[in-house]
Amino acid sequence: NAGVTQTPKFRVLKTGQSMTLLCAQDMNHEYMYWYRQDPGMGLRLIHYSVGEGTTAKGEVPDGYNVSRLKKQNFLLGLESAAPSQTSVYFCASMWTGRQSNEQFFGPGTRLTVL
Amino acid sequence: KNQVEQSPQSLIILEGKNCTLQCNYTVSPFSNLRWYKQDTGRGPVSLTIMTFSENTKSNGRYTATLDADTKQSSLHITASQLSDSASYICVVITLGGYSTLTFGKGTMLLVSP
Numbered sequence: 205n206a207g208v209t210q211t212p213k214f215r216v217l218k219t220g221q222s223m224t225l226l227c228a229q230d231m232n233h234e235y236m237y238w239y240r241q242d243p244g245m246g247l248r249l250i251h252y253s254v255g256e257g258t259t260a261k262g263e264v265p266d267g268y269n270v271s272r273l274k275k276q277n278f279l280l281g282l283e284s285a286a287p288s289q290t291s292v293y294f295c296a297s298m299w300t301g302r303q304s305n306e307q308f309f310g311p312g313t314r315l316t317v318l
Numbered sequence: 319k320n321q322v323e324q325s326p327q328s329l330i331i332l333e334g335k336n337c338t339l340q341c342n343y344t345v346s347p348f349s350n351l352r353w354y355k356q357d358t359g360r361g362p363v364s365l366t367i368m369t370f371s372e373n374t375k376s377n378g379r380y381t382a383t384l385d386a387d388t389k390q391s392s393l394h395i396t397a398s399q400l401s402d403s404a405s406y407i408c409v410v411i412t413l414g415g416y417s418t419l420t421f422g423k424g425t426m427l428l429v430s431p
Contacts, residue, residue: 208361246322246407246421247362294361306352307419309361 205230208310210295216316217285225280225313227295235298236278237262237307238270240291247294253278285317320345322410322422330428335398339425341391341408353382353393354407356424362407365393398429 211226227236234255239247249262253272267289269281278297282289292314296307322343331337343351350369354362366377368384368391375382379402381394395402408422 244423246423248421249419296361306364306367309363311361312359 207231208295208297208308210293210310210313212313213311214314216318217282218318219286221285222281222283223285223315224282225293225295225315227278227280227297227310228276229278229295229297229308230276231297231299231308232275233297233299233308234275235300236272237296237298238268238278238280239294239296240264241294241312242291250280250293285315287317289315290317291315320410320412320420322408322420324406324408324422324425326425327423328426328428330430331398333398333400333429333431336394336396337398337427339393339395339406339408339427341393341422343389343391343408343410343420343422345389345410345412345420347413348386348389349411349413351384351391352409352411353380353391354409356405356407358404365406395427400429400431403427403429 208229237252238250241247248264250268251270253259256275259270271279292312294312295310298305298307325340352367353365355365356362366375366382379396384391405424405426407424410420
């Protein structure tokens with residue numbers, strides 16, 4: 205199993221450009237998450253999904269949109285990138301919503317917005 | 319507001335030495351607590367999970383403790399190795415489950431030869 209994979213690994217955007225980050229998992233997990241990690245701050249939840257076709261806002265959702273059209277994929281979109289969105293983005297998945305379940309993280313996407 | 323505070327922010331130790339990382343939380347209602355290890359340029363990986371009723375749990379050279387009364391947890395690393403150099407993140411999960419994880423900022427550990 206590949207686990208959780210993210211595409212791309214690195215990306216540089218100009219202000220105002222758009223892009224989509226792809227997260228894929230092959231563990232048949234129901235729950236998927238998008239986080240951002242900034243220096244000196246803990247991981248912050250952007251959006252999450254509890255199943256195919258469902259999404260919900262997390263702690264810092266502004267400027268981002270998501271879609272979960274297939275169970276194994278969770279897409280994060282930036283419609284008009286801003287320098288404040290420069291960050292490392294992590295996707296995670298979890299089998300169910302039980303508190304004892306572990307989140308499995310992808311390797312991250314490093315995004316720079318100029 | 320739910321918060322997780324970790325100390326120290328960073329730590330340098332010599333290879334072979336032991337160290338202890340601290341985590342204090344104000345998350346409520348508490349469900350469980352996880353320690354994650356994050357290598358540079360990688361995603362976090364779970365080391366151990368502590369539930370309300372557990373005081374101590376070991377995973378190889380890693381030993382986690384939990385005091386639910388004082389809302390404190392620690393991660394003790396024994397006989398450190400160069401590969402232990404990483405960020406260690408404390409995560410507290412509330413009874414709300416899937417959307418209610420509170421992450422600490424992490425402790426950056428450097429093991430020096």
